[in-house]
Amino acid sequence: MTAKNKHKYKALLLDLDGTLLTLDIEQFIPAYIDALSRRFKELVNKDLFVRHLFGATNKMVANDDPDQKNENVFYQEFCGRTGLIYDQIKPIIDNFYRDDFPKLSCWGQEHPHARELIKTARQKDMQLVLATNPIFPATAVHQRLAWGGLDKDDFHLITAMDNMHFCKPNPRYYLEISSKIDCPPEECLMAGNDTQEDLIAAKAGMDTYLVEDHILNRTDGETKSNHRGKLEDLIGLIKTLEH
Numbered sequence: 001m002t003a004k005n006k007h008k009y010k011a012l013l014l015d016l017d018g019t020l021l022t023l024d025i026e027q028f029i030p031a032y033i034d035a036l037s038r039r040f041k042e043l044v045n046k047d048l049f050v051r052h053l054f055g056a057t058n059k060m061v062a063n064d065d066p067d068q069k070n071e072n073v074f075y076q077e078f079c080g081r082t083g084l085i086y087d088q089i090k091p092i093i094d095n096f097y098r099d100d101f102p103k104l105s106c107w108g109q110e111h112p113h114a115r116e117l118i119k120t121a122r123q124k125d126m127q128l129v130l131a132t133n134p135i136f137p138a139t140a141v142h143q144r145l146a147w148g149g150l151d152k153d154d155f156h157l158i159t160a161m162d163n164m165h166f167c168k169p170n171p172r173y174y175l176e177i178s179s180k181i182d183c184p185p186e187e188c189l190m191a192g193n194d195t196q197e198d199l200i201a202a203k204a205g206m207d208t209y210l211v212e213d214h215i216l217n218r219t220d221g222e223t224k225s226n227h228r229g230k231l232e233d234l235i236g237l238i239k240t241l242e243h
Ligand SMILES: [Mg+2]
Pocket: 015, 016, 017, 018, 019, 192, 193, 194
C-alpha cells in the first residue's frame, strides 16, 4: 500500500449475499419464492403471485424518486397489480418473515473470514455499512447477517427497503449512503461480489473492491475496480490503512 492511500477510506461498505455471507442463491431464491407464495395461496394463484412479485420488485429497483421509499414503491405496485390492500397483506408478510424465513437459513453459510474483516475494520475506526440491495425488509437482512455469524450492531447503517429510496445498480443508492453516514464518496470503499451492482459505486465517486470468492458477472464485459481479491485479502488491505 502506497502512502497516498493512508487515511483515504473512512467508511467500508460491504455487500451481504456472496460477499459476507456464503449463500447458494440458485437454491435460495426459488425456495424463498415458494415459501412466500404459499402464504398467499388463498389470495392469488402461484403463477400470478410470482409475476406480480417480480413486477413490483422491478418497479422498486427502477425507482428514481427521492421522495418514495423503496417499500412504498413496492407495496403500491404489488397492491395495484393484485387488487389486495396493504393492511391485508402486511400481517401475512410479517408472519412469513417471523416463521418461514428462518427455515431458509439452510442455504446460507458463514464465510470463514467475514468476522475477522468486520473486527479489523472496527479496529481501524472505519464506519461500517451493510450495503445489501435494499429490496428486503430489515428483518430479512438482520436474519441473513445472523446466518453469517455476524452482529447487526457492528454496522453504522444497514440498508433495507424501509430506510432507502434507491436500489442497486442506481448510483444514487451509494450517494444516499454517503449522505446518511456523512462521509464523502471519495472516502468510501465499496466491496462486493457483483460486477454490476457493486462496482457501479464508482459512478458515485467511491472506490471499489471486487470480492472474487463468489463472483457474479452479469455483464460479461470487462470489469473495472480499484482493487480485487478474496475477502481475506481485503482484511490485508484494511490492515495497511493508518488511522
Ligand atoms: Mg452479492
